[in-house]
Amino acid sequence: MLPLAPAVMLLAIFLLGPVIWSFYGSFTDAALSGSSAQDPQWVGLDNYLTLFKDPVFPLSLWLTFVFVVASAIIGQNVLGLGIALLMNRASTVVSAVVGTAVVAAWVLPEIVAAFVAYAYFSKDGTLNQVLAAAGMTGPNWLYSFPMLSIILANAWRGTAFSMMVYRAALNDVPVEVTEAAMIDGADGIKRLTWITIPMIKNSIATNLMLITLQTLSVFTLIWVMTAGGPGNESTTLPIMAFQEAFKFGDIGYGTAIATVMLLIGAAFSLVYIRALRPEKV
Amino acid sequence: MHRNAKLTLSVVAATSMVALSGCTAAGDDGGGDSQSLKIVYQKTDSFTALDTLFTKIKPEFEKANPGVTVDLEPIQANDDDYSTKLALSQKSEETAPDVFYEDTFWLRSDIDAGYLLNIDDQLAEWDDWSQFNEGAKAAGMGDDGSVYAVPLGTDTRAIWYSKPVFAAAGIELPWQPTTWDDVLTAARAIQDTQPDVVPFNMYAGKGTGEGTVMQSFYELLYGTGDTLYNEDDQKWVVGSQGFKDSLEFLETLYAEKLALDPSEALDPNVWKKVFGELFPQAKLGGTVEGSYTPSFWQTGGAYEWPAYTEDMAVAAFPTQNGEEPGGVSMSGGWTLAVGAKTANADLAFDFLALAVSQENALWYAINNSQIAVRTDVASEDTYLAANPFVADVTKLVDVTHYRPATSDYSKISAEVQAATEAVITGQMSVEEAAAAYDTAVEGIVGADTVTSK
Numbered sequence: 078m079l080p081l082a083p084a085v086m087l088l089a090i091f092l093l094g095p096v097i098w099s100f101y102g103s104f105t106d107a108a109l110s111g112s113s114a115q116d117p118q119w120v121g122l123d124n125y126l127t128l129f130k131d132p133v134f135p136l137s138l139w140l141t142f143v144f145v146v147a148s149a150i151i152g153q154n155v156l157g158l159g160i161a162l163l164m165n166r167a168s169t170v171v172s173a174v175v176g177t178a179v180v181a182a183w184v185l186p187e188i189v190a191a192f193v194a195y196a197y198f199s200k201d202g203t204l205n206q207v208l209a210a211a212g213m214t215g216p217n218w219l220y221s222f223p224m225l226s227i228i229l230a231n232a233w234r235g236t237a238f239s240m241m242v243y244r245a246a247l248n249d250v251p252v253e254v255t256e257a258a259m260i261d262g263a264d265g266i267k268r269l270t271w272i273t274i275p276m277i278k279n280s281i282a283t284n285l286m287l288i289t290l291q292t293l294s295v296f297t298l299i300w301v302m303t304a305g306g307p308g309n310e311s312t313t314l315p316i317m318a319f320q321e322a323f324k325f326g327d328i329g330y331g332t333a334i335a336t337v338m339l340l341i342g343a344a345f346s347l348v349y350i351r352a353l354r355p356e357k358v
Numbered sequence: 359m360h361r362n363a364k365l366t367l368s369v370v371a372a373t374s375m376v377a378l379s380g381c382t383a384a385g386d387d388g389g390g391d392s393q394s395l396k397i398v399y400q401k402t403d404s405f406t407a408l409d410t411l412f413t414k415i416k417p418e419f420e421k422a423n424p425g426v427t428v429d430l431e432p433i434q435a436n437d438d439d440y441s442t443k444l445a446l447s448q449k450s451e452e453t454a455p456d457v458f459y460e461d462t463f464w465l466r467s468d469i470d471a472g473y474l475l476n477i478d479d480q481l482a483e484w485d486d487w488s489q490f491n492e493g494a495k496a497a498g499m500g501d502d503g504s505v506y507a508v509p510l511g512t513d514t515r516a517i518w519y520s521k522p523v524f525a526a527a528g529i530e531l532p533w534q535p536t537t538w539d540d541v542l543t544a545a546r547a548i549q550d551t552q553p554d555v556v557p558f559n560m561y562a563g564k565g566t567g568e569g570t571v572m573q574s575f576y577e578l579l580y581g582t583g584d585t586l587y588n589e590d591d592q593k594w595v596v597g598s599q600g601f602k603d604s605l606e607f608l609e610t611l612y613a614e615k616l617a618l619d620p621s622e623a624l625d626p627n628v629w630k631k632v633f634g635e636l637f638p639q640a641k642l643g644g645t646v647e648g649s650y651t652p653s654f655w656q657t658g659g660a661y662e663w664p665a666y667t668e669d670m671a672v673a674a675f676p677t678q679n680g681e682e683p684g685g686v687s688m689s690g691g692w693t694l695a696v697g698a699k700t701a702n703a704d705l706a707f708d709f710l711a712l713a714v715s716q717e718n719a720l721w722y723a724i725n726n727s728q729i730a731v732r733t734d735v736a737s738e739d740t741y742l743a744a745n746p747f748v749a750d751v752t753k754l755v756d757v758t759h760y761r762p763a764t765s766d767y768s769k770i771s772a773e774v775q776a777a778t779e780a781v782i783t784g785q786m787s788v789e790e791a792a793a794a795y796d797t798a799v800e801g802i803v804g805a806d807t808v809t810s811k
Contacts, residue, residue, distance in 0.1 A: 109445040111765035114471035169751050220621035323442045
């Protein structure tokens with residue numbers, strides 16, 4: 078236990094500390110300006126009551142859900158697994174080229190990736206120029222399809238992570254088992270559903286948990302691309318929390334939203350941990 | 359079990375990331391030491407006048423006060439982010455500035471927060487204070503009647519229109535609309551004659567932030583006879599007809615494509631396009647903008663365009679049906695203040711006083727197209743000759759209004775912006791947007807602080 082002490086202390090100071098502060102702050106009217114900036118008052122559950130009455134909140138909750146499911150659970154996860162499976166069968170050259178291309182998006186700092194995605198989807202951006210070359214007029218993606226744009230951008234950026242997790246997991250699937258199934262007459266789809274997926278189940282659950290939590294907190298990408306707009310059409314919870322806390326100066330309210338996000342993240346994690354439990358690995 | 363413990367740990371770690379991602383503090387290490395002064399102000403690619411002024415007076419001040427170092431710390435950010443960063447730096451003595459640049463918009467709120475030093479004593483011993491006009495003296499005043507900030511200048515808002523575009527549409531020049539309909543008529547005439555020109559743009563939506571209300575919505579609202587805030591009762595006005603009429607005007611402008619496309623109008627940088635591209639290329643008929651407009655076009659400005667003196671003209675924004683006083687304008691402006699956490703208040707005030715001395719205030723008024731607040735600057739020939747529009751925009755001081763900059767103001771302003779955005783994008787009807795605004799205002803200030811008149 079003793080060797081762990083420094084690590085636990087660091088966690089307590091830098092991770093648990095802010096969590097507790099955020100939790101405490103959400104019960105006060107702390108603000109950037111105005112009289113409550115000088116002397117924040119305990120307001121009990123006021124911030125949460127306002128939040129649950131705020132018409133933007135259910136919308137924001139729904140958009141966050143859509144964003145996580147579409148860009149992480151479906152986009153990054155399925156695409157990552159698909160690429161990893163194909164790379165196992167592809168030649169070394171192809172797999173190296175594909176791997177580099179996918180990982181490139183992951184290597185970019187978030188702000189750079191966000192600008193790249195903005196340049197791609199914006200009105201006079203790459204996508205519309207390609208469409209124009211093919212004789213089509215593309216819409217203003219960021220304005221007309223803000224959610225689709227940020228979902229695609231996040232899937233593009235995050236797929237590399239899932240791909241790498243699954244490549245490592247697939248390497249651990251013993252060749253003998255797959256070969257035995259082949260001899261028994263199982264085709265590709267059957268081998269995938271009955272052999273490969275059950276054998277990498279733990280990796281899937283761990284990967285899902287990590288990308289869910291990561292996507293839940295995506296801020297820069299959305300802020301740069303749409304800033305939550307138009308209207309509130311792409312205002313996910315992190316964007317809403319930031320706007321309330323720093324644009325309107327209502328720190329207490331902003332931290333209440335952050336606390337709700339924390340609980341949602343914890344709930345997702347519990348589900349995944351449960352999914353892992355029955356297997357005694 | 360061991361695996362679970364590790365997982366739980368990573369859950370804690372990862373969920374904390376979620377919580378942390380919202381909280382980034384500006385962490386400059388500051389000088390609280392008495393022999394250095396920390397000056398915090400805004401600097402952008404289109405606003406460098408204050409930076410130039412401070413850079414010029416820094417050696418002057420250091421020479422006059424041996425042993426004192428002046429640390430200039432410009433914050434490169436737009437208005438919204440600047441106020442946020444400034445407010446965050448005020449939270450700790452380590453980072454709080456000694457002298458800072460402050461929007462009158464945040465002034466009362468920041469006085470309530472205790473960020474500004476009461477400078478009544480220093481002003482009493484400062485001879486120059488008598489040169490400031492009454493409006494300017496009131497601009498930096500808190501609810502308690504004490505003065506906390508000295509204005510650098512003020513501004514008004516007017517219609518800026520392109521003479522070539524109006525002439526091509528067969529509109530008689532000089533043009534001065536007397537009703538809202540006159541504005542629409544002119545815009546439609548431009549639309550009919552010049553299909554590739556944006557006839558008349560007015561800001562709307564959250565992208566342009568405070569510009570949406572100051573340079574568009576309030577010119578409409580204050581010309582209807584209704585207001586945003588009842589100063590006598592100190593209550594916020596809800597359910598007014600003027601509010602709906604103003605939204606309707608914007609809806610008409612955008613629905614008839616007389617203004618920019620909503621997707622462009624919602625871009626926070628749309629004003630750069632207005633000043634940098636549309637007006638110089640005669641692709642825009644008119645817009646409502648501040649008296650500081652020439653600062654973008656004059657030599658050394660962000661979008662130099664010498665022909666603006668010939669091609670542009672100014673008109674007062676009309677009242678709804680030509681009601682008295684026949685025009686509407688809005689005024690704001692920026693001030694300099696001394697930080698409440700300063701270790702050397704007198705030294706900080708001396709720096710502030712030097713920055714707004716007659717000579718420096720004159721330079722700043724000319725180079726940043728400000729309306730002078732010092733009487734000994736306003737009467738200077740060089741000030742009046744700075745650009746052809748000084749007299750026009752200064753005259754609008756007579757019909758100008760000020761924002762009700764109480765501590766709730768920024769939230770209310772955001773709700774007005776949201777209402778305009780909902781209307782121009784067609785997400786809500788005028789009635790729905792006005793009703794949503796009323797509900798939101800009541801939610802912000804409480805049912806006791808709203809009134810229907």
